Amino acid sequence: MARYIFITGGVVSSLGKGLASAALGALLQARGYTVRLRKLDPYLNVDPGTMSPFEHGEVFVTDDGAETDLDLGHYERFTGVSARRSDTISAGRVYSNVLDKERRGEYLGKTIQVIPHVTNEIKDFLAIGEDEVDFMLCEIGGTVGDIEGLPFFEAIRQFGQERPRGKVILMHLTLLPWLAASGELKTKPTQHSVKELRSIGLQPDVLVCRSEQLIPDRERAKIALFCNVRPDSVIPAYDLKSIYEAPLAYHRAGLDRAVLDAFRISPAPRPDLSRWEDVMDRLTHAEGEVRIAVVGKYTELEDAYKSVSEALTHGGMANRVRVRPEWIAAEDLEQDDGSHLLDGYHGIIVPGGFGERGTEGMIAAAQYAREKRVPFLGICLGMQTAVIEAARNLAGISDAGSQEFDPAADSGRCTPVVYHLKEWVQGNRKVERKPDDAKGGTMRLGAYTAVLKPGSLISRVYDGATEIEDRHRHRYEVDVSYRDQLEAAGMVFSGMSPDDRLPEVVELADHPWFIGVQAHPELKSKPFAPAPLFADFVRAAKEQERMV
Template sequence: MTKHIFVTGGVVSSLGKGITAASLGRLLKARGYKVMMQKADPYLNVDPGTMSPFQHGEVFVTEDGKETDLDLGHYERFIDENLTRNSNFTTGLIYQSLISRERAGDFLGGTVQVIPHVTNEIKSRFLRIEEQTDADVVITELGGTIGDIEGQSFVEAIRQFRKEKGLGETLVIHCSLVPYIAAAHEVKTKPTQHSVKELRSMGIQPDFIVCRSDHEVDADIRAKIAHFCDVDEGCVFENSDCASIYDVPMHLAEQDFDGKVLDRLGLERRERDMSAWVSFTDRMHAANKKADTTEIKVVGKYTQLPDAYLSVIEALHHSGVHYGRHVKITLIDGEELTAENVDEMLDGADGILVPGGFGQRGVEGKILAAQKARVEKIPYLGVCLGLQVAVSEFARDVAGMPGANSTEFVPGCSYPVIDLMPDQEDVTEKGGTMRLGAYPCKVAPNTLAAEAYGEELIYERHRHRYEVNNAFRQQLIDSGLVISGLSPDDRLVEMVELPEDVHPWFVASQAHPEFKSRPTNPAPLFREFVRASIARHEGVDRHEICAD
């Protein structure tokens, strides 16, 4: 029977519940258990696909095409499993499902209520992922903070689910802030006591408490929390800030966190093998200590919130560790780039990356960044929109198409080298209607893309509505642009690049390869882009840069 672990948060948001949950998932998988994870978000949006990255961070896309919360990216990177659309659901999705059923007459004229209908629908989501994945353990993170009005139906569903499953089949981990008061020179337990009191008032007694703090929470403080919150003293864990999120699993393992979880669930304490993970973190810290850094400048539009490019940043870090180098990432606002300051703003860049995005703001700055990379032979990686601006720049400055652009930004431009995909023309709704999820791509032989992937057919995840306009494809090819990736039917351009005799490394992908990057297995295009950037920084041929 599948065991269920629920992770809740108290006092404040952004505590790192997702990292705590993902770390536990990694530890349990390292003990040979099949782990699946999901996020329950109490907001009314059906999914985060229409939400601003400034509010919500990046939208993470699953293999099967679901737009999800960014925590799913953490889950995938930590447990190294592809999650599905069943791994993220919201209040909006729950209500949408219930209202559709009510309109269809499924409730036979009965009154539809929060209890039992909403809570039953939530519980069905807990069971659905269990049934479809055959997991030994399902870890569910509840978004938000205990005490939020919008989260109450989820907490009630968890209470009911625990009662129905019976003793030993579920457990609750409560992550709570233990703040440090500088004037008093001590950490304070009262916020955690009140948070647990609130949780208990809703019918849930946590089995474990994880104390989040920027200072050490010593044994005496943890014992005090255990006493006032009615949990076993050995079930309160310290999770103070680590140098990296990737240090958290071993920090918790040193406190026997996973072992005690297994004991509470009645599961065997199999031997834990974290050797690959520890090897990665050791190499990461060794690389970060190096004074010499390779600088990669990311030219985007949501640069005030780094979480908007979370998977991109992590994929770059994974790649840097792969080669034993420290990679410095600088975010540049494309809206601030002009012809007058582009050289100054991008000065010192060993590599330039333009990530995905929507809307016209900052596009001309991104085109200038692509131009600088092309002309000055700086390694360049374009992701989604980064491909589209690279093609527009090449069309303008090399292929003789002045004013070339995307019809997303300039509908009446003379050379619409980027245009709306034909199957998107009649789409009016915004949410969940783009080209989403993993699609196949044929990789052209003897290209940089082929060297990176080492395979003729690859699958990468997508999230876009616009594509390279086939009416201009041949003109671009004749001018020297290499089409290095195509859909199997040859209809859609998936990757482009410049020949190696023209540029040392210039590749762009319509897909988002960052979503599949893992700490111990970096995304191929990111890996080779970082390799080329390191080579530029060190003044050597990129083939001289080898894995650490």
């Protein structure tokens, strides 16, 4: 049976619970333990799939097709453990499950209440796969005191009481604000946050305290005294230059030791931190710098492209070069002579997105990269806009467009080289969709295989592989019926679905490095195992930098 670590937050949001959870998971792995990380979100959306990127940042997709919070991306990047649908749940999903059971009569006519029915549903979720790993780390979204989070806090209180003694601990993150006027770190917000936890029956075993200033020993002792934890279980968490320094920084601060002590695991296995020492060596000893233009629809919020940003960093590590992504709003390229905004970059990425806004700017970015022979990587919508650009300017289909952002595509006034996907094969079953279906969870989601063309650039990137598997999240596809026309113009369809119906990868035959992929390879990239496509893209950008 797994040991459980519940991670909660107080005082303010965005303290870094996800990063602390991921770093702790990595440290437990370094000591030889197996881990799985989970996220419990109190919001009432069933999942983040229908949320705006401006509202919630990136939607992270798992192999089995779950649309999840971006924190699951942190978990994967730090531990290498592939997240599953069973690693995330929201209040919306919990209540939906409970109400579905009530409608089916599974509660035998009982009155349905938060306790025990909602809390039981949460506890059942927590217990999934508990015999598979040594440690289960479960992060509770939001902060203590949030009204929507109360059922989750009550559920973990009950869960801790029902498990054998010593099998469950609580780690709580708080903020120690610095008041410049008095020149003091204030511990009172942390004390009140812990008091709030204790009022609902939860006592933290480990406190992680975020601070911009060094936390003196006397302040740590004060926090320990008033919050009823051991002094060596008050762990300082300071701002870092890179998130990938977190495992080493938390180890130096004693986090993993405090957690194992709370479980009375002694002596603990010695940690092997060589993986993270190598990661930091590659980050801090970069040889040169490349500038990458990321032309997207949601560039005002970098978290909307969190995995792309991190995959670029990983690609830089693989090439021992510092990658500086610069965010360019696609709409800005739609202005007169907007393409000059791309001058001086060593590579261009057009990432995914939804809707018509900014798509002509994305098409302009693909045209610029093609004509100027700048390394180009188009992802999902980025691939589709690259195909539209090639169709218009190479294949002579001057009215090429997409059913997604061109309503005229359905009336015959333009040529939809990108169409709404109505059916596809997933495993051994056929999936069917209609344009007017409900939006949540209805896209082509999860891991799918692409069969690669021998000798193609994409095949060389993957060391001669004939098949690759990456995660998808889209409902529009390039129409394979235009394949011959586009290939005659120089755009190679170098990756196809196993049934040869869905284009997965395109590239330009006479370009140094130009690839578009329907999938999202950034989702599987890790600092110690960079996504091959991003590693080779950065390599090509590095060569471009030498030529400029």
